Amino acid sequence: MARFQAPRGTRDLLPAQMAAWQRLRALAEGLATRYGYQPIETPLFEDSAVFERAIGAATDVVEKELFRIAGAGETRDGDVRWALRPEATAGIVRAFVEHGMHTLPQPVRLTTFGPMFRYDRPQAGRYRQFWQWNVEAIGDQGPAIDAEVIELGLAFLRDAGVAQVEVQLNSIGDAACRPAYIERLTEYLRGVEDRLPPLERQRLQTNPLRVLDSKDPVLAPILADAPLIADHLCAECAAHYAGLRGHLEALSVPIRPAPQIVRGLDYYTRTAFEYFVPGREGQQQALGGGGRYDGLAELLGGRPTPGVGLAIGIDRVAAVIEEAVPTAASRPVAVVVGADAAATGDRLRLATDLRRAGIAAGADLATRKLARQLDGAARLGAHFAVVVGDELADGQVQLRDLEAGTQRLVNVVDLARELQRAQASHRHGQAEQRGARADSR
């Protein structure tokens, strides 16, 4: 018999993991609202040309990692027409252009949360389907808005519980100054070509900037002597970079200049940044990153429109905070059980009334003995069991506190209020525990 598994490089997010996921999503959405970023959803797949144009044909993401898909029998010139999105920015800017959002008050601040797909070699921290929180501010040249975006990403990571975060920052110039820099870099790399690994030699031909992005240790001494883009910025880019650092300083956002960060995608101009936990700066360890993409809207057929954005990798953030504070799966406050195993209707009705009153309530709907039902409620981690018995005829049930081991008779009409009170004080206790844990870190 066939046994199926989740596809390589993907995973199921089971309820225990979803607790952290939902918390991160709620945090992201709350921050986005507070900072004035509006939600947008774009399709999970686009015309592959959107990514080829936007990200660049000679990039790893397009050359090696694009998940190309086609409907049954559907190809264009023998090519697969669609691709699953490897990142969100290209699709969002495509939507910005398509819907004429340049007529809205600028900048347009947008945010989205969802899965991305890269046909990458799966390894720790690198999946073929992973989740990102994205933030884009389109229509402002900055640098103040760049600072807003960088600070927002940092606020998310800190609120999520990542104890230490470092912002690594660079400027990668623009169409005015980057070509001359790339020429210098190419010249330098040609001089040391015989020391380059084959992959980097190939990159030297197609996209020399990408050699800087390599984390291959063989390259470290070679790159240490390479010319730096930051030393070759034109006056406008240099002023923008200085302005950004000034704004970040005013917001007390500490940064580390990182001349090697060029970001993998062609569309970036000027600002480029990544978030790391200090000491964990390997290739699969960036918690997020982003940058400015002033040429992107034009590449996608729109009028020239500046933009800046970021993407936080939710899988990696969840992994980092799981190590620090394991999150408990959600638990019901009460489970309704009963002496008459067959009376599932009573139990379901009482639980439904509690749920309608806003209480996380379970109902044991198996026709099994009361003792087994009580065991089940304890295993779910419920604080209370509502025990239905003969008293129901008088409008009463037993409310058993499973943690204290006490039990008392309660009127059904008062049940929701009783449990609400217990739920509130229980939450308060949990919050205090969490606070104590955070303090001790």
Ligand code: AMP
């Ligand atoms: P990037 O635009 O490639 O820098 O991606 C932004 C963030 O998304 C990274 O810093 C990672 O946290 C996350 N990320 C990118 N690719 C993957 C992947 N294959 N698996 C898990 N997370 C990823």
